Amino acid sequence: MEQQDAVRREGRLTPVLALATLIAAFGSSFQYGYNVAAINSPAKLMKAFYNETYYDRISEYISEFSLTLLWSVSVSMFPFGGFLGSLMVGPLVNKLGRKGTLLFNNIFSIVPAILMGCSEVARSFEMIIVARLLVGICAGLSSNVVPMYLGELAPKNLRGALGVVPQLFITVGILAAQILGLRSLLANEKGWPILLGVTGIPAALQLLLLPFFPESPRYLLIQKKDEAAAKNALRELRGWDDVDAETQEIWEEDRAEKAAGFISVLKLLSMRSLRWQVISIVVLMGGQQLSGVNAIYYYADQIYLSAGVRAQDVQYVTAGTGAVNVLMTVCAVSVVDLLGRRALLLLGFSTCGTACCALTAALALQDTISWMPYVSIACVISYVIGHALGPSPIPSLLVTEIFLQSSRPAAYMVGGSVHWLSNFTVGLIFPFIQVGLGAYSFIIFAVICVLTTIYTFLVVPETKSKTFIEINQIFTKMNKVSEVHPEKEELKDFPPSTAGQ
Numbered sequence: 001m002e003q004q005d006a007v008r009r010e011g012r013l014t015p016v017l018a019l020a021t022l023i024a025a026f027g028s029s030f031q032y033g034y035n036v037a038a039i040n041s042p043a044k045l046m047k048a049f050y051n052e053t054y055y056d057r058i059s060e061y062i063s064e065f066s067l068t069l070l071w072s073v074s075v076s077m078f079p080f081g082g083f084l085g086s087l088m089v090g091p092l093v094n095k096l097g098r099k100g101t102l103l104f105n106n107i108f109s110i111v112p113a114i115l116m117g118c119s120e121v122a123r124s125f126e127m128i129i130v131a132r133l134l135v136g137i138c139a140g141l142s143s144n145v146v147p148m149y150l151g152e153l154a155p156k157n158l159r160g161a162l163g164v165v166p167q168l169f170i171t172v173g174i175l176a177a178q179i180l181g182l183r184s185l186l187a188n189e190k191g192w193p194i195l196l197g198v199t200g201i202p203a204a205l206q207l208l209l210l211p212f213f214p215e216s217p218r219y220l221l222i223q224k225k226d227e228a229a230a231k232n233a234l235r236e237l238r239g240w241d242d243v244d245a246e247t248q249e250i251w252e253e254d255r256a257e258k259a260a261g262f263i264s265v266l267k268l269l270s271m272r273s274l275r276w277q278v279i280s281i282v283v284l285m286g287g288q289q290l291s292g293v294n295a296i297y298y299y300a301d302q303i304y305l306s307a308g309v310r311a312q313d314v315q316y317v318t319a320g321t322g323a324v325n326v327l328m329t330v331c332a333v334s335v336v337d338l339l340g341r342r343a344l345l346l347l348g349f350s351t352c353g354t355a356c357c358a359l360t361a362a363l364a365l366q367d368t369i370s371w372m373p374y375v376s377i378a379c380v381i382s383y384v385i386g387h388a389l390g391p392s393p394i395p396s397l398l399v400t401e402i403f404l405q406s407s408r409p410a411a412y413m414v415g416g417s418v419h420w421l422s423n424f425t426v427g428l429i430f431p432f433i434q435v436g437l438g439a440y441s442f443i444i445f446a447v448i449c450v451l452t453t454i455y456t457f458l459v460v461p462e463t464k465s466k467t468f469i470e471i472n473q474i475f476t477k478m479n480k481v482s483e484v485h486p487e488k489e490e491l492k493d494f495p496p497s498t499a500g501q
Contacts, residue, residue: 027206033173041181081136086416113200151400287452292445348390353449
């Protein structure tokens with residue numbers, strides 16, 4: 001009877017857990033999405049500001065090439081900052097903890113919000129460029145630390161749903177930037193510095209509220225060796241007093257990886273016992289960005305225009321696409337623990353691949369068949385739906401699930417670096433690919449989607465409702481490490497966990 005009660009209680013989303021999830025995701029993930037999209041609407045106004053500022057200084061306007069280059073630097077500083085932020089994840093989460101890192105990370109949001117908000121008054125476009133780098137560092141840290149924090153707070157049966165919440169807030173952030181970026185609101189001559197500076201508000205709220213919520217129990221127990229604090233955190237999060245079984249499971253995980261000790265990025269890349277986990281994260285994170293999601297958004301305005309949408313109305317259609325993105329991510333949150341991670345990845349990547357192929361055909365035939373532009377719009381929306389279901393939310397959730405405590409920070413550094421470098425590469429190269437290949441540029445993304453789908457089908461296991469130990473045992477067999485000397489293994493062939501039974 002007690003066991004049945006424990007199983008029934010496992011699924012509770014307590015107020016503390018729900019609020020910790022919302023505050024962490026709103027304070028951090030929201031900003032990532034917001035800053036991705038906020039710079040798009042006022043681009044023309046900001047370029048004009050760059051030109052005027054330059055003229056005020058030396059009585060000359062910037063050349064067309066130099067202005068394009070300066071704008072390109074302003075935009076690409078964000079993913080470059082994201083890459084730098086990813087490299088900081090391991091040292092910070094081990095030293096400050098998961099919650100501590102999120103609190104520290106607010107520096108990289110509040111300072112750039114002030115810089116961007118004051119840039120016009122100060123007549124300095126350099127402030128915007130520096131701010132974009134800093135806010136990129138914020139996004140790089142938060143995109144890795146929030147899923148890690150929530151994955152470690154959640155009971156195993158809610159880990160999927162809570163692990164997808166950061167991606168939901170990223171899409172909400174994008175939509176908020178698209179709405180505030182309407183010309184009638186803030187994307188105008190007086191409003192654009194406010195549009196860029198709004199990013200500091202979620203950070204300030206997180207700084208005020210997050211200290212009242214628990215640190216990751218796994219961090220407290222395994223890294224800090226503070227069992228009393230870990231149990232208190234678990235009691236707060238679960239809403240009941242008997243947390244011995246879960247504490248025991250965390251100790252079990254700790255004992256299982258004692259032989260490995262602290263795992264650096266170099267050690268992570270060289271360990272045979274983690275080979276397929278690392279390959280899977282590199283493929284999924286690379287596939288997520290190189291599948292063309294940013295290019296689709298980049299191209300969407302032109303597709304809408306060619307479909308007959310009036311230039312002044314494109315901003316509303318774009319915001320509508322953002323709303324579809326939010327809606328489908330809500331669906332992913334709802335079904336990730338029902339359908340599983342693997343099914344959503346397969347469904348998502350295959351949908352994106354099909355949409356890219358259809359979009360290529362539609363764009364190629366756009367001038368010859370009158371109704372083809374509408375097919376293009378349908379392809380864009382289908383792509384957005386597919387990406388929101390699997391490729392966007394699942395990879396970062398899987399990093400938490402397929403690595404144990406000692407290797408998780410290094411794994412997030414590797415996954416985050418691949419994510420941001422891929423993002424940076426697409427942003428830098430896509431305009432040139434577009435000039436060279438035109439409508440056929442989406443064939444490249446279709447191929448990447450298909451290859452990622454095949455890899456997921458052949459290699460990635462289902463992880464829903466499994467403990468971290470059980471998931472690692474699946475990979476132990478895949479990595480064929482039972483004969484490897486224990487010092488070189490993260491996880492020996494541990495007996496099946498009884499904590500969740």
